[in-house]
Amino acid sequence: MDRGRYRRGVSDQPCPAPAPTLFTWEFATDPYPAYAWLREYAPVHRTTLPSGVEAWLVTRYADARQALADARLSKNPQRHSESAHARGKVGIPGERRADLTTHLLNIDPPDHTRLRRLVSKAFTPRRVAAFAPRVRELTDGLIDAFEERGEADLIHEFAFPLPIYAICDLLGVPREDQDDFRDWAGMMIRHGGGPRGGVARAVKRIRTYLAELIHRKRAALGDDLISDLIRASDHGDHLTENEVAAMAFILLFAGFETTVNLIGNGVYALLRNPEQRAQLQRSLGEGGTEGTEEGGETGDEGLLATAVEELLRYDGPVEMATWRFAAEPLTLGGQHIGEGEPVLVVIAAADRDPERFAGPDVLDLARTDNQHLGYGHGIHYCLGAPLARLEARTALATLLRRLPDLRLVVEPDELRRRGGLIMRGLRTLPVTWGK
Secondary structure (H helix, E strand, O other), rough: OOOOOOEEEEEOOOOOOOOOOOOOOHHOOOHHHHHHHHHHHEEEEEEEEEEEEOOEEOOOOOHHHHOOOOOOOOOOHHOOOOOHHHHHOOOOOOOOOOOOOOOOOOOOOOOOHHHHHHHHHOOOHHHHHHHHHHHHHHHHHHHHHHHHEEEHHHHHHHOOOHHHHHHHHHHHOOOOHHHHHHHHHHHHHHOHHHHHHOOHHHHHHHHHHHHHHHHHHHHHHOOOOOHHHHHHHHHHOOEEEEEEHHHHHHHHHHHHHHHHHHHHHHHHHHOOHHHHHHHHOOOOOHHOOOOOOOOOOOOOOHHHHHHHHHHHHHHOOOOOOEEEEEOOOOEEOOOEEEOEEEEEEEEHHHHHOOOOOOOOOOOOOOOOOOOOOOOHHHHOOOOOHHHHHHHHHHHHHHHHHHOOEEEEEEOOOOEEOOOOOOOOOOOOEEEEEOO
16 A cells, blocks of 8 residues: 555654555455555545556545545546546446446536436426335335345345345336346456456447337337436437336436445345344334335334434445546645546545544444435435335344344355445345244
């Protein structure tokens, strides 16, 4: 690790502690000590990523919040000052080749404003609330499939399929095709963009399918997001077929893996903190539900709501915000960032900043002062956050009620995290109950 020169609040001071090594398996398992070091001594730190790309890591809460809303930091990969070869390493593997780059994670205003306005209609509070019965149906159906067996892998049998089927319903993917999407999504989270190219292959298959589905939808529009995007393009909003496909793709890609990780990391955190889990279970037993039909809260639901926010902060699904590039030279956290240089806001570090959160390394499900950055900040704040929260509340409440004695099958140090910069999630979560 290089260029670690800063002590919090005092620049150009030598570091008394050795710099941690980033991007190892040990780091992936528990990155928080390394992030604490970075916040203290190198809060805006230039490093070489495993891909070979050099980027700035932003680790303090105040700097992170500023960077997420800074219009000088572009989302457009074309702003990257490195070679075209390196530029291909800063997005989703395969999206450029599949012509799926024109989506909300890669564009700036005014194009971002136009596309976000169209897609935001799918995530209004009323529409999300209307989707709540389907989420409950999916959740119960998944638990029904393994409850009597007394054991399950909660990632592959629960946390993974729930958001896949939910986002497919939202997009308008026919039920008979949804298992194909589940297979392709599985390729995206099991493999990286390396030699096996699982993500790139899955992206290509999804792109081919979306082209066919858009053609079918044009002939018979329905009450779903893809149909809404097609209607918008037919009524003068100038959405091309590629834009429709790219928007559907990024909602699938961004909309499922974050929720997989939120549920998986959340259950794991509860299993590691039995007193907090017991407090939540008592609250649920006293009449709390996963939400009213309007998406509000009743009875003791408040603890479930704050619990989900705390799980997002404590060990959230997004480790680093998606790529940004300096559209012009700027100073951030005392460091000069040149035009075209990549910037990665480390959400996981910012959300444990003791300057912002009291007892940041402690899980406190009743925490109310919790303006975490788990879903971003500014104009790129996650559109799907209301749906993800609904899915997480429903999943956790139903799981804890139906399987109250849930426990890990393996020791915590046997669990492995998936590789990758952006997302933070478990490969497996084997559990048992009732035995």
